[in-house]
Structure formats: C-alpha cells, structure tokens
Amino acid sequence: MDFRTIVDIPRPPFQIEPLEEILFVGSCFADAIGHRFDEEHFPVTVNPFGVMYNPASVLHTVKKWIAQRQEEGRGDISRVVFITLGTNHVYRLKETGEIVDNCQKRPQNLFSEEELSVSECVDYLAQAVEELLRRRADAHIVVTVSPIRYAKYGFHGSQLSKATLLMAADELCRRYECVSYFPAYEIVLDELRDYRFYQPDMLHPSQQTVDYIWERLSEKYLSPLAKQFVNDWQPIKAALRHKPFHPDSDEYLQFLAQARKKEAELLSRAYK
Secondary structure: OOOOOOOOOOOOOOOEOOOOOEEEEEOHHHHHHHHHHHHOOOOEEEOOOOOOOOHHHHHHHHHHHHHHHHHOOOOOOOOEEEEEEOOOEEEEEOOOOOEEOOOOOOOHHHEEEEEOOHHHHHHHHHHHHHHHHHHOOOOEEEEEEOOOOOHHHOHHHHHHHHHHHHHHHHHHHHHOOOEEEOOHHHHHHHHOOOHHHEOOOOOOEOHHHHHHHHHHHHHHHEOHHHHHHHHHHHHHHHHHHOOOOOOOOHHHHHHHHHHHHHHHHHHHOOOO
16 A cells, blocks of 8 residues: 655656766755765756855856856856756845845845746746857756745745746746756655654755655666766765774775775776
C-alpha cells in the first residue's frame, strides 16, 4: 500500500553533462541545490551577487553576471542556468524608484514594498531568458519555485506569493522551448508532507530534503555519462571527507594522497 503521491517530473529537452558549468540564481534554495552540484564536482556559480528572491532581482543578477564575464574576457556563458523564485515581493527605493536587490540594512522608511503581478514576473523573467539566449543560442533555463515559506507575509500571503510565481513560471515555459520547470515546490509539499523534512525553524527544508530533491533532479536531468561520473566520484568523495583520529600520521597522509590521485584520474577521463 502506498501512503504518498509521487510527483511526476517530465524529462527535460536537454541533459546535463559531466563537469558542465552551471549558473544558479535565486533564493537560498538555489544556494542549497547549487552547492549540492558543487559537491559532485560540477563547476557551478551560485548567486554571484548574493541571494536573490524575486524575478526583478534575478534579471539584475543575470545582466551583471553576463557583463562581468565580458569584462573578464569570457564571452561564453553557461549552457545551463537554474533560476529559483522565492517571492513576488520587491522593495523599491523611494528616492529613485528602482527595485533594489538588497536593502543593505538601511532604514525601512527609505523603501516601499510592492507585489509583482503575474505579468510583471513573466516580463522580468522573459528579459533574463532573452539576455541569456543572446549570448548563447543553445542555453537551457530551468525554473523552480522555492518551497521555503515566508512567515512574515502570513501563511496565506506566502501561498498567494507562491501561486503568482507558479503561474509566471508556467507562462514562461509556454513562451520558450528552452525553459523547463522542475517541481521542487510540489515535491516538498506533496511528497514530503511532514515537518521532519524541515529545519528546526519549520520553514526551511532540511538537508535530507535537499538530498532527496537532488536525487529526483539528477534522475531526469543528468546524462548517462554524468550519472556515471557522479557514481564513480562517490567513494573518492567519501575518502576525502574521512575524519581520521590521527590526521598527521603517515598512514593517513598516504591514504589522502591516494584519494587525491584517484580524484585527478577521474577528472582527467574523457567523459564528454
């Protein structure tokens, strides 16, 4: 007897290859998943200008990241980009009218809080997609909605915010073939309906939840070669993470050198 519903994840129109560079932009959930990819040796860039929660700030990050790459003489950009949306609430600096990405602990009375509509969210996200496509025609953008709830809005208000983002994500996928939706929000709410899957604050997903979402994501988004690479990396990663009783002993130093040699050999293989 099955006591839970399993969220179906459509197979995306692309697959992530071994050691492929990936950009993660968005809420702190993007941080969690991005660092999970980093643990598996994917060269990731995670929120290069800080955590971004709303579609407007996501657009700002994409533009600044592209400009930074160009300034560094790196015209190429990542083929795969993950965007995680946290909220449709934005803060506008009253003096200039601009939407800020970080209030930088300045007095609250300097800002006005607003809620973006579905169409406004779509517009900001579409601009981000267009910026990426202009630099790389084969870019693939994966949109997710963070399962982290915002208690400060009230739980009903938080759900309304998530609903706005979900509708915007759906419209973006309809508009662009290169955009796919990964149901992280639905996995947490429908498959993991228990507070044991949350951190002590009862708002943020636990590490166990992040690991489970990684498993569901890698199942559909990683290529066969990437899955093989991750599988081959696991015993080496475990060896490098081993905490010895005597870290300065000759035996452990030899063990560590051997693990690093295996890591170098793994990375040098022709996976692509």
